[in-house]
Amino acid sequence: MLKILRRVLIGKPMESARIAHERLTTLKGLAILSSDALSSVAYAGEEILRVLIPVIAVASFSLITPISAAIVILLFIVSFSYRQIIDAFPKSSGGAYIVAKEHLGVNTGLVAGAALLFDYLLTVSVSVSAGVAAFTSAYRPAAQYKVALCLVVVAILVVLNLRGITESATVFSYPTYAFIIGMFLLIGIGFYKIFIVHIPITNLPPPQPANPDISSLALTWLILRAFSSGCAALTGVEAVSNAVPNFKEPENKNAKMVLALLAFLLFVMFSGLTFLTKALYIGPVHEMTVISQVAHKVFGQGVSFYLFQASTFLILALAANTAFAGFPMLASLMARDGFLPRYLALRGDRLVFSNGIVMLGVLAGILLTIFDGITTRLIPLYAVGVFTSFTLSQSGMVRRWLTHKTGNWRTKLFINSLGAIVTGTVTVVIAVTKFKHGAWVILVLVPVMVYSFRAVHKHYMDVKSQLDFDNYLKRPGLMHKIIIPAASLTNVVANTVDYAKEISDDVKAVHISSDKEFTEKFRRKWETWNPGIELVVIDSPYRSVFDPLVEYIIEADKNKAEGEVVTVLIPEFVTCRWWQRFLHNQTGLMLQNLLVFQTDVVVTTVPFHLKECEI
Structure with a gap:
């Protein structure tokens, strides 16, 4: 829809060779x-x-x-x-x-x-x-x-x-x-x-x-x-x-x-x-x-x-x-x-x-x-x-x-x-x-x-000096220490867990608990599924999701062993229509922004595409 509107208002793209004619x-x-x-x-x-x-x-x-x-x-x-x-x-x-x-x-x-x-x-x-x-x-x-x-x-x-x-x-x-x-x-x-x-x-x-x-x-x-x-x-x-x-x-x-x-x-x-x-x-x-x-x-x-x-x-x-x-x-x-x-x-x-x-x-x-x-x-x-x-x-x-x-x-x-x-x-x-x-x-x-x-x-000059390939130092082999934020047990989380297990043996799922009854149900479902990785539950009496999760990740980054890199895999489902994205929480995006500016942690999303949308 947006692409069609863009073409109607602005027109079709032009080849670079046409610049002489413009x-x-x-x-x-x-x-x-x-x-x-x-x-x-x-x-x-x-x-x-x-x-x-x-x-x-x-x-x-x-x-x-x-x-x-x-x-x-x-x-x-x-x-x-x-x-x-x-x-x-x-x-x-x-x-x-x-x-x-x-x-x-x-x-x-x-x-x-x-x-x-x-x-x-x-x-x-x-x-x-x-x-x-x-x-x-x-x-x-x-x-x-x-x-x-x-x-x-x-x-x-x-x-x-x-x-x-x-x-x-x-x-x-x-x-x-x-x-x-x-x-x-x-x-x-x-x-x-x-x-x-x-x-x-x-x-x-x-x-x-x-x-x-x-x-x-x-x-x-x-x-x-x-x-x-x-x-x-x-x-x-x-x-x-x-x-x-x-x-x-x-x-x-x-x-x-x-x-x-x-x-x-x-x-x-x-x-x-x-x-x-x-x-x-x-x-x-x-x-x-x-x-x-x-x-x-x-x-x-x-x-x-x-x-x-x-x-x-x-x-x-x-x-x-x-x-x-x-x-x-x-x-x-x-x-x-x-x-x-x-x-x-x-x-x-x-x-x-x-x-x-x-x-x-x-x-x-x-x-x-x-x-x-x-x-x-x-x-x-x-x-x-x-x-x-x-x-x-x-x-x-x-x-x-x-x-x-x-x-x-x-x-x-x-x-x-x-x-x-x-x-x-x-x-x-x-x-x-x-x-x-x-x-x-x-x-x-x-x-x-x-x-x-x-x-x-000055910023561009600083960036250039640090990104200059002549100063490249090859890093030794890295071992991934993976953390998966898990709000509930869904196909999105399961898809992320399966992906994480393929790239590392050190995988933990982290759940922030603000509702004890829901957390207990979640824990039982996790144990029944038994994916072979630990589920860490962190209590949040003030219902904050980001603060305790970020603190846990920062602490894990501080305590990592030499040669280890902490990788946070964020489960994310992708809606069929662009406008449907605004109907859901952007928790993954906000968490990604918080971590990128505070730590050396690698943050990435694992997409799960929804199919067969009727609207």
Whole structure:
């Protein structure tokens, strides 16, 4: 049943030889890797106004243009900087983790890796919550189910990504290009109505100067806070360079084309939406997002408005797919280096890193539940991680050009140096201005993550040294001292006793007694059967099964003779149906876990398969 459901949801397994075909074209790469960056246009401008309007009211609209212009300049600096990374790593992932680890040292690489992993997690959370917010803006009765809707969207994304890269890219191409077309229509029709038709602006507030009581220093601080919030528009730009191996050959040429198209689209869409927001004097309200209000003003309450809202919802929700492309790959690289669990480096049936996809989905679901699915509560956490990875990747490239002075290295050095300085400055600004709003979480979490990575790596190194075959010492012949836990006399126990007698003459059955009458009946049945092995009965007045049994086994292990090994054979019957297993006690499994962590005892189960089940 589970296998059939798995095949229906995920699809048939793919041969490893097909991995070369599971790569992205330019159009599909733009769809799957740009959705995060493009979707951030829908809420970046709104985040700027959320900071400005409560303090300086209508004067906020005079500041949104220069702040947005600064963000656009930063966009082009970052984009040109990442082109250098793609050129430097044409065949492999050129993400901040690889660049920083190779050129700035392992610890710096781990900081970049931690920031990127958390960035991908927040990408899913922010995108999904923003998408659901767009949906509830159009259909307000659904607002009370915001968290549930977020979890449903995450589950759908997990299943789609488990089906494979190219298949998920095909699915996500439609909403991405629908949103791009919708945004160009919104900007084009909006410009036409403002400059040609002269659209009436209802409820236009009277122009007011900035709050005269606010000092220059306070105003500067306010602008910096607004700028740091608006920098959410740049999130996702790094995704292209992180996923160079996912492109068809030539990988670097296709990746650079996607990055250039992404920068152009971001410039047009972010600038156009900012202009419309200012021209129409639209600010954030609780019931509707800013982009929804702009669309309502431009398209009216008609089919076009609802189609645009649908495309916005889809791009915001599916923008999380950028993270589902990046997180598993980055986790696989770190797992191969021994800094994350090894199973994250394994590809699943559909040639994707299935464990990483599932892990990302689970963590995003937890985060959305904790923050009640509200985007603005996640934005302060979002930007710090993004710009930390920006800064470290650019700094790593600066070190590269200073070390490898080949080709046009001075120009490349200038571009990456400018990128490192600018993004580093922005990182500090965001960390300071957003510190009490949640940025402190990143500043605390990243060192904890790096320490965890180091602990995982140390464990793997310790395991490797002890498992190394060069250190193998052949053990002398072993004699088994077998203990069989026996709750009652059944075919399962008898089957285990017969097996034990074939491999050792030293066999004992151990019964934990909490009911004297039952124990006496059990003893009589044992004597009647007379298997030729001793039955040890241990009283348990407090009805505990595990404690006295484990104590007996540990004592037997301490008193064993040289060359002896204590082996516990656990009788276990196997049900006909998978679900029937949950109807029975898992005593054997729990006992096995207890003994493995406490002793050198060998623990194994002896299965007895039930037959002819009618259900």
